[in-house]
Amino acid sequence: MNITPSKDNPVPLFVYGSLREGQPLHEWYLSGHTMALAYTHSDTAHYELRVTHTNAPFPYMVESDLPYNSYVYGEVTDITDPQVLARIRHLEESAGYETRTIYINTTNRLPFGGSTTRVGGHTELKSYEALAFVHPDPDIGAYRIQGGDWLRYIKGWSDLTP
Numbered sequence: 001m002n003i004t005p006s007k008d009n010p011v012p013l014f015v016y017g018s019l020r021e022g023q024p025l026h027e028w029y030l031s032g033h034t035m036a037l038a039y040t041h042s043d044t045a046h047y048e049l050r051v052t053h054t055n056a057p058f059p060y061m062v063e064s065d066l067p068y069n070s071y072v073y074g075e076v077t078d079i080t081d082p083q084v085l086a087r088i089r090h091l092e093e094s095a096g097y098e099t100r101t102i103y104i105n106t107t108n109r110l111p112f113g114g115s116t117t118r119v120g121g122h123t124e125l126k127s128y129e130a131l132a133f134v135h136p137d138p139d140i141g142a143y144r145i146q147g148g149d150w151l152r153y154i155k156g157w158s159d160l161t162p
Helices: 082-094 150-154
Strands: 011-015 036-040 047-051 060-063 073-079 098-107 125-134 143-145
Touching (some): 060 125, 082 125
Antiparallel strands (some): 036 098, 047 143
16 A cells, blocks of 8 residues: 655544554654544444453454444544654554554544533534554454453453453
C-alpha cells in the first residue's frame, strides 16, 4: 500500500494501544500530534482487541465475527510527514500487523460516560476512512478485551473473556 502524506494531503491514522497519548510509544512516534477521540465504525466491519495474556504490553486489533457492539476505541491524528508514517508502519508491519484503511467515528464525547464538550449545543460526530494496523490472525491472543478500550483495560476497568 503506497501512501504518501503531505501538508496538502494529510493521512488520518487511528491508534488504539501503545501509540495512544500517554502510552509508551506515543512520545517516540507521535509526539506533538493532536489526537482526537475515535472508535471503529461498525457498519462496515467489526473489530475487537485481543491480548495474549493478562499483563500483555500491547493489544492486537483483529476483525471480529461478533454480531454485536464490537468496537475498538482509540485516537486519530492527521499525519503530514511521510517519514513519521514510514517509521510507524515499519514498527507495526515488522510486528505482523497489516496496514488497512478502515472506517472510524470521531467524537468530542469521551466513551463510557466521560466528560462531554458540546459544540453548538450538540455532540460532534464525524465518520471517515483512516489508516489502522490490524493483525491478520483473528484468533491471535487468548483473551478478548471487553469494551474494546486498551486504556480502560490497563487501568483494570475491563474484563477479559477467552
